[in-house]
Amino acid sequence: MGEYPAGSWAVVLGASSGFGAASALALGERGMDVFGIHLDRKATLANAERVRAKLMDLGRKAFFFNVNAADPEKRKDTVARIKEILAEQEGAHVRVLFHSIAFGTLKPFVAMGQGASVTRAQMDMTIDVMANTLVYWVQELLGAGCLRQGSRILAMTSAGARRVWPQYGPVSAAKAALEAHVRQLAVELAPLGMTVNALEAGVTDTPALRKIPLAQVLLDEARARNPSGRVTTPADVASVVCMLAGEDSRWITGNVVAVDGGEHLL
Helix, strand or coil: CCCCCCCCEEEEEEEEEEEHHHHHHHHCCCCCCCEEEEEECCCHHHHHHHHHHHHHHHCCHHHHHHCCCCCCCHHHHHHHHHHHHHCCCCCCCCEEEEEECCCCCCCCCCCCCCCCCCCCCHHHHHHHHHHHHHHHHHHHHCCCCCCCCEEEEEECHHHHCCCCCCCCCHHHHHHHHHHHHHHHHHHHHHCCCCCCEEEEEECCCHHHCCCCCHHHHHEEEEEEEHHCCCCCCCHHHHHHHHHHHHHHHCCCCCCCEECCHHHHCC
């Protein structure tokens, strides 16, 4: 037996870049096959193709779906296909569901001067995509019989769930909701032998971070503050994803796990 039980697969939401891509590859390196869910237009589609190609070079099975993870019909169809693929392999199951979707509106709640305030549609979309989708994917995969005892559900949060950054309000609300969803799911799924945790990375240079106003300031401040003298990397987070995907993490659930090298201490 390898590092994970035989037939282990990961479903990675947001698999084409950042934390999702790094974690998909790290899990693949440790013997896990991967379903990658991503939403890319032609300009960025090569990112997903690169990740999938690397997984296949590792000898892993890798099925990628370029769909909107928040679309109910797309989600239903994708899970149906996942179920079909798993049925072809004895004992195959979703060992890890990793939620790493970074798509939302960055606008102030109340615009002063130039610019516009966030609209209801933008707020609803941000919270739905970055938080509520975790619940809906769990429901869909569980209903299809793809999750089982020992499955690990992980989601990316950030310090922005508590801290205030310019124009980050809608995403902050989504992250706070995501952490609430993690706690609720942890309690509801514990009797089934499944764990649910959120990972809070330190400030990390990802495409999603670069969309935040003053991103470079956040990076510079984090580097100066971190006792290790550097910022967090996607690989740092991927290592913890792999650790929490293992058997020895069975008693860790309902937590927000800081992956920041002690950045939050100073």
